[in-house]
Amino acid sequence: MTDWTQVVDAHGVVGRVPLLLDQVEGEEGPGAWEELWDRLCLHGETVSAASFTALPRLAALAPTCARALELASAIVRGALRHPDGKALLAGCPNEVARLRELVDQRFRTRPADYHRLFGDLLALAGQYHWSASMGDFADDFYTVSSPGCEAEVTIAVGDYGCYSAIRDWDRGDTERRTLRPAPAEELRGPGRWMHATADRDGQQRLTEGIRYVFGRAECPACASLQHCGSAHDREPSSSP
Incomplete structure (x- = not known):
């Protein structure tokens, strides 16, 4: 009790x-x-000990209540921002597994909020950084550090293009280099199942974006190459 x-x-x-x-x-x-949202996932992202304590009851409601599924998933997504989030989640593995199954079932209905749910699925699979950083690839921008010279490199994937560049405050993205997408058959680890899930559900933009974000980028400053997805702790940067 x-x-x-x-x-x-x-x-x-x-x-x-x-x-x-x-x-x-x-x-x-x-x-x-x-009020429950406000107390368990303040502003849609701030979680507390009560959030994880409530998770089993929310998971029990989730099969028949979309609100419970959404709130429970949001709590899991917030685990990265709580100092004990991962440890607290470890105490309810069955509930997390069930929530992941329910989100995957919703994918098959082609929901309008597919991209949000995809972020939920990533968190439920323990991919917290990807859940926090990956968008819908309409206009996604990330910042990575070049392995060759440690220059700050912008990675763009979306309607603005798929490229690496040096971001200048006044001139925008300069010295662009085209990203090299990973062939689908060469994807490994989380990239492989992320691509397979999106492909299964007919999410073409998402599947292509995943290939780019797990592909290779050239640093405009020193021409060194790196796997875009290797920067697992990167943070999204602002759009131009």
């Missing part, structure tokens, strides 16, 4: 979350869901 008097939510409050869980389990309306 969980002692909720010892579990703090995102507002530093104890005891409120179990009452809200009782309400949503009793289908008492949208107000309880809105």
Whole structure:
């Protein structure tokens, strides 16, 4: 039995979350869901100990409640930003596995929010950095450090083109070099199953973007090559 008097939510409050869980389990309306989101995933990204404690009950609701699935997935995505997130998730592996299965089932319906759900799936698979950084490849930009000269290199994948460049504050992306996409058959590790999942679901832009982000980029400053996907801890940068 969980002692909720010892579990703090995102507002530093104890005891409120179990009452809200009782309400949503009793289908008492949208107000309880809105407050539950606010306490378990503040601003859609800030999680707390209460978030992970609530995960088993949310996972139990998720097969028949889209709101529960979305909130539970958002909590898992927030694990990277919580100092004990990974350890807390390790305490409920069955729930995480079930949530991953449910998200994958939703993919088969071709949902309009496929790209958001893809980020959820990445987090549920333990790929927290990819979940946080990968967009829909319409206008994605990343910053990596060149292995040859440590220059800061912008990687672009999307409607603006697929290239590496040096970003200048006034001139934009300069000295562009075309990215070299990885052949699908040569993808390995997370890139392989990410590509296979998107391809299975007919997400052409996503499959092509994955090939580029796991491909090779040339540093405009020193001409060294690197695998774009090797910069696993990179952060998205702003669009031009």
